Amino acid sequence: MLRDVVSDAYRNVIEALRTVTLWLEKGLNLVFTQKYNPLYYHGALPNFFLWVLYLSGLLLFAYYVPTLEGAYNSVNYITSRIPSGALFRATHRYAADAMMIFVLVHFFRVLFTDRYREYRILPWITGVLLITVMFIAGLTGYMLIWDADSVALTFRTMELLNAIPVIGPSVTALLIGGQQITDYTLTRYMFLHFAIPSSMLFFLWWHYLRITRPVTNAPLALNLLMFGGLLMFCGIFPVAIGQAPPVNLSDMAFIPQAIKDVDWLYMFPQGFLVTGKTIGFAWLVTLGIPLGMLLLPYVQSKQFVGQFAQVVSDNCTGCSLCYHDCPYEAIEMHDRDDNTKFKRIAVVDVGRCANCGLCVGACAFKAIEIPRSQTPNVFAEIEAAMARAEAAPV
Ligand code: HEM
Ligand code: SF4
Ligand code: SF4
Known part of the structure; x- marks a missing residue:
């Protein structure tokens, strides 16, 4: 208190x-x-x-x-x-x-x-x-x-x-x-x-x-x-x-x-x-x-737990899109050996993740999300921002 x-x-x-x-x-x-x-x-x-x-x-x-x-x-x-x-x-x-x-x-x-x-x-x-x-x-x-x-x-x-x-x-x-x-x-x-x-x-x-x-x-x-x-x-x-x-x-x-x-x-x-x-x-x-x-x-306290991007391993194809888009270099691509057909998996370094949500937008497979802002919400935010940008006078 x-x-x-x-x-x-x-x-x-x-x-x-x-x-x-x-x-x-x-x-x-x-x-x-x-x-x-x-x-x-x-x-x-x-x-x-x-x-x-x-x-x-x-x-x-x-x-x-x-x-x-x-x-x-x-x-x-x-x-x-x-x-x-x-x-x-x-x-x-x-x-x-x-x-x-x-x-x-x-x-x-x-x-x-x-x-x-x-x-x-x-x-x-x-x-x-x-x-x-x-x-x-x-x-x-x-x-x-x-x-x-x-x-x-x-x-x-x-x-x-x-x-x-x-x-x-x-x-x-x-x-x-x-x-x-x-x-x-x-x-x-x-x-x-x-x-x-x-x-x-x-x-x-x-x-x-x-x-x-x-x-x-x-x-x-x-x-x-x-x-x-x-x-x-x-x-x-x-x-x-x-x-x-x-x-x-x-x-x-x-x-x-x-x-x-x-x-x-x-x-x-x-x-x-x-x-x-x-x-x-x-x-x-x-x-x-x-x-x-x-x-x-x-x-100045702020909740730490669960604010970082998290990879849904079942959905991750190892395509590296999130890795290339992350502006904080918070994603690494690791080899995977868990008997799936995919060879690589994205891994988030929570010490670097700034919770910006870009990776969620980058991933075409809904394989990365930020628990606090669920993927659909992030998509909705991105779409709203794009609509605003399109509506704005040039
Ligand atoms: C010899 C002394 C120092 C030098 C040459 C130095 C240099 C730098 C440089 C070049 C950056 C990157 C800035 C940017 O990209 O805009 C940085 C970031 C930073 N520095 Fe220093 N720094 C020094 C001392 C300190 C001190 C005394 C503090 C505070 C205790 C500090 C805290 C930080 C923090 C928190 C960042 C990250 C800021 C951000 O990400 O926007 N630095 N520093
Ligand atoms: S939320 Fe932002 S900083 Fe964190 S992994 Fe995704 S793109 Fe990188
Ligand atoms: S963009 Fe998605 S599928 Fe591709 S590596 Fe990143 S999390 Fe995995």
Whole structure:
């Protein structure tokens, strides 16, 4: 009972937000036209910025020295001595922010248009994994700079990790590569900052696995527009050289407490600590966001059982018409050996079936149906739709 009330209230909120989203999209159509509206490429644009990150990161890796003495100086060297080095740094940093912003747009778009539940549960769950690994990748990137802010960021992160019951100190040791901060800490950061973004390619493959024909690339003109905007932003807000790190890291009196330049997209837990919030609050928000995201698809309930296409095996001739017509690639053709004269049978993958009913219309043998909408009803609906289309003025 309570669940129904919560579910209905939640659905009403989502529907209101969907209306706002669609209005916003219409508004942007006036500026960008339908073909180049960035909101229609909410999944493709994070992909574009990911490739900008990989390429700009390559140059930074080529000059980065992962030691306590060398890291800060090498970042300075890249910024002031390498031709366009400062631009590469700015591009890398702001592309990370742009990617996170477009991932958030993508997240709200799929949420508000109700494209995240049921047979879309896999992209949703892998999306939560993607945003989590993106966050860790960004955080380790800021730690690599090894200026005073990075040192403060490292110590704030250690504070947070050490507070985890039982395993806290081991997790901290895993992050900093031992019991205290040494050259290995920066080697560990560099490893994490390389391995985690690389792992995103695997998570993306998983993310797309159950999406039919995912739109992974925006039109070239839109990508160029985004890239131009990014370069302009880098020119207006160049990345500065930070304050040098303390030499003595074993005496807390020398460790900077404040992070001057908090990037709230990637360092919000540490940002909470420097703005006076408690460790408990920082963890509540940090864990609450992904856990809340994972729970969202279950808040709005909808009956699951019996909503998928089902094959009536006695009628199925194995003709494959439904297999070719299913827009969700939810039908597979299997060999059959049940002593009928037919060699193949259609099998529905319920994890992909979107309950659209097309296969029912495709099958000439009444061999596939959706229990909730019986075949005659689907035929009646198709005929009514065709009659409406024929009657409509051309
Ligand atoms: C690196 C980050 C991400 C990238 C590059 C990415 C990319 C994409 C792309 C290209 C699509 C296909 C879009 C289409 O065909 O219109 C997609 C679909 C989807 N994504 Fe993501 N995504 C990311 C993160 C996320 C996150 C954080 C979530 C939510 C937790 C999410 C949830 C979904 C869902 C539910 C779909 C299916 C939507 C549909 O079928 O209309 N994604 N994603
Ligand atoms: S109802 Fe049929 S056509 Fe539609 S997704 Fe399911 S199996 Fe495919
Ligand atoms: S269209 Fe009908 S008969 Fe042909 S394979 Fe699909 S379910 Fe079987």
